[in-house]
Amino acid sequence: MRTAYTSDQIRAAEAALMARLPEGTLMQRAAAGLAAVCARLLTDRCGRVYGSRVVVLAGSGDNGGDALYAGARLARRGAAVRAVLAGSRVHREGLAALVRAGGRADPYAADETRRILDRADLVVDGLVGIGGAGALREPYAELADMVNDAPGTIVAVDVPSGVDASTGRVAGAAVRAHVTVTFGAYKTGLLVDPGAEHAGAVEAVDIGLGPYLPDPDVAALTAADVVDLLPRPRAESDKYRRGVVGIAAGSERFTGAAVLAVGGALRGGVGMVRYAGPATPAAYVRSRWPEAVVTPLEHARDITRAGRVQAWVLGPGLGTDDTALELARSVLASDVPVLMDADALTLAAAHRRLLHRDAPVLITPHAGELARLLGVPRERIEAERLEYARAAAAELGVTVLLKGSTTLVAEQHRPVRINTTGTPWLAAAGTGDVLSGLAGALLAGGLSCYDAASCAAYLHGVAGRVAASGAPIAAGDVAEAIPAAVRSLVQQDGVPEPGTTGRPHQVGTPAKLKG
Numbered sequence: 001m002r003t004a005y006t007s008d009q010i011r012a013a014e015a016a017l018m019a020r021l022p023e024g025t026l027m028q029r030a031a032a033g034l035a036a037v038c039a040r041l042l043t044d045r046c047g048r049v050y051g052s053r054v055v056v057l058a059g060s061g062d063n064g065g066d067a068l069y070a071g072a073r074l075a076r077r078g079a080a081v082r083a084v085l086a087g088s089r090v091h092r093e094g095l096a097a098l099v100r101a102g103g104r105a106d107p108y109a110a111d112e113t114r115r116i117l118d119r120a121d122l123v124v125d126g127l128v129g130i131g132g133a134g135a136l137r138e139p140y141a142e143l144a145d146m147v148n149d150a151p152g153t154i155v156a157v158d159v160p161s162g163v164d165a166s167t168g169r170v171a172g173a174a175v176r177a178h179v180t181v182t183f184g185a186y187k188t189g190l191l192v193d194p195g196a197e198h199a200g201a202v203e204a205v206d207i208g209l210g211p212y213l214p215d216p217d218v219a220a221l222t223a224a225d226v227v228d229l230l231p232r233p234r235a236e237s238d239k240y241r242r243g244v245v246g247i248a249a250g251s252e253r254f255t256g257a258a259v260l261a262v263g264g265a266l267r268g269g270v271g272m273v274r275y276a277g278p279a280t281p282a283a284y285v286r287s288r289w290p291e292a293v294v295t296p297l298e299h300a301r302d303i304t305r306a307g308r309v310q311a312w313v314l315g316p317g318l319g320t321d322d323t324a325l326e327l328a329r330s331v332l333a334s335d336v337p338v339l340m341d342a343d344a345l346t347l348a349a350a351h352r353r354l355l356h357r358d359a360p361v362l363i364t365p366h367a368g369e370l371a372r373l374l375g376v377p378r379e380r381i382e383a384e385r386l387e388y389a390r391a392a393a394a395e396l397g398v399t400v401l402l403k404g405s406t407t408l409v410a411e412q413h414r415p416v417r418i419n420t421t422g423t424p425w426l427a428a429a430g431t432g433d434v435l436s437g438l439a440g441a442l443l444a445g446g447l448s449c450y451d452a453a454s455c456a457a458y459l460h461g462v463a464g465r466v467a468a469s470g471a472p473i474a475a476g477d478v479a480e481a482i483p484a485a486v487r488s489l490v491q492q493d494g495v496p497e498p499g500t501t502g503r504p505h506q507v508g509t510p511a512k513l514k515g
């Protein structure tokens, strides 16, 4: 499990550790780790550190101190280091170290700074770290925009300046880094978009904080975690004992959603998939998936006719008319976990009481659907995904899987689980239906809503990558790639996380490095 923490949690842990160490020790550890990553990136880019051009942007706090000390280390290895002092104050010892090592430092001046940024091989963003609050003020905001236009490799110190370390929120201008070197532990804002997207590949530097860290704020499953959690058949398993999932999806108008949800469920490791729905989607499901047990529900909307299941998936392509509502009520009256997606969420927005039941509910909205459920504008959800996923779990009393480029799984009193395995190729019609089927199957296989949602998000992301391999994909391809995705996790223990460069301790996609 990869864990991440808020700024306050990190500060408290640092204070406890610092009390036991000589002053300045932690900053030296941080600067050494930062300089080592910069040296490696410079060697990748220029063949060596000696003779390379480095610009250090130093803010007025300790984040600037880290950057200046790292600059000093690079200067001692022969890099030409120029520091831009952007704050009203500067970390004096850091500045002195840089100057002693042969580096040069000047106050910020727009034209000159632009000129040296244009020629820099590497830029170190030490404007603000976990001490940042709110939108970047000037001249930091202007500098952030300038850095983003610079041709060199951009390395953020601890967090990209302008990204809220505790939430991933970006309130104005913010640095977009290729690599973020973070100290002690991951910050939540490095895993949640839009912060995650600004962070690039994240490398953690161990400064000895481990024993002082509290329970994490958020967590991300690793491949090994998913392998451990996935239900596996035993010698004595039969199709019923492996779990039966029911899919209540599709309508006369929307038949594809039913086919795709069943496709996802069939690859989710259950013993049987039952489909119940109107005659037309039922016929499509039957012809596409002979493996599924199909119960056409002509006029009657009584779901018990479909037979016993251990979990239901309700909603993809269901429609929102009275018959859909009747069917939803029938499914939710059962005593098994129900995953609600798509039209079931639209129905729930209009009829909140649908969500009130004793057995567990997992909802899988995208930002727009959650906006309707909570009655807030979609843009606010997108800007504050973590806060709203948590709020929805608390307010609605359900488990929430909020879809997006990073998927969040929130449940009351648990760390939010974050999934970063997805790929932009997954942004295609029908992939959500596949995810619903897959997560429903994992629920029926005995996982809790929390585990089923986070494992499904992980596998769905990997399946998307496996299917796409850099090319466009259709939703059906994702369903088909699920077994290959599971195999890739099981076969290679400790596979590198998708979207990383394969080095230890990295998350996120170094998008700019990929060109």
Ligand SMILES: NC(=O)C1=CN([C@@H]2O[C@H](COP(=O)(O)OP(=O)(O)OC[C@H]3O[C@@H](n4cnc5c(N)ncnc54)[C@H](O)[C@@H]3O)[C@@H](O)[C@H]2O)[C@@H](O)CC1
Pocket (backbone or CB within 6 Å): 011, 014, 015, 018, 026, 027, 028, 030, 059, 060, 061, 062, 063, 064, 066, 087, 127, 128, 129, 130, 131, 132, 133, 134, 135, 136, 137, 138, 140, 157, 158, 159, 183, 207
């Ligand atoms: N506390 C520790 O033990 C360690 C801290 N380290 C570094 O110290 C950093 C935290 O240092 P600080 O607490 O000094 O805080 P920062 O250096 O992150 O930021 C504080 C400074 O930024 C200014 N500022 C805040 N928000 C701003 C905004 N929106 N626009 C413009 N300026 C803004 C503040 O006025 C203050 O001068 C960490 O991120 C990390 O880089 C590391 O050296 C490791 C050890």
Ligand SMILES: [K+]
Pocket (backbone or CB within 6 Å): 063, 125, 126, 127, 128, 129, 156, 157, 158, 159, 160, 161
């Ligand atoms: K920074």
